[in-house]
Amino acid sequence: MVKKLVVAGVALMFLATSAMAAPKGAKAIFDSGEGPASGASVASPTPSTQAAQAPKVEKYVGISYQLMLVKDDGSIQAVTKARTFRSGERVKMLVRTNRPGYLTILNIGPTGNT
Structure with missing residues (x-):
């Protein structure tokens, strides 16, 4: 009986900490305002400029x-x-x-x- 209560208590603590974890996905991007840079163009990109540039973090x-x-x-x-x-x-x-x-x-x- 005591063992079941201990297991239930540990499970409850695990669920409580996972519920307080930081948001993920779209909500995390919304809250932080940051994400990977993305864009579209009709011209074909030049390979030298594409490889030299690091991805920028943009504010959404x-x-x-x-x-x-x-x-x-x-x-x-x-x-x-x-x-x-x-x-x-x-x-x-x-x-x-x-x-x-x-x-x-x-x-x-x-x-x-x-």
């Missing part, structure tokens, strides 16, 4: 957003990406960026006018 601009539905009573509810909003519904956008900047949001109607 990341934007994270979430749409929220504002109900008639004023409460806010998170919605899934499959949600289709109807005319007259109110929305709230929660936006987070990893670098300072300006954000412009336009509401384009069905006729193409803002």
Whole structure:
């Protein structure tokens, strides 16, 4: 019985430390703002300049957003990406960026006018 409790305690400690680990993947790039340089061009690169240059670390601009539905009573509810909003519904956008900047949001109607 004691052995089972010790094993369960060690497993719980392992799970707790892995949950506190740094984020990986896209979230890590968003939080750090850094990643490998990438680009595209239509001209063929010259071999001498390609081999001589080391890859640069570039600062990425990341934007994270979430749409929220504002109900008639004023409460806010998170919605899934499959949600289709109807005319007259109110929305709230929660936006987070990893670098300072300006954000412009336009509401384009069905006729193409803002």
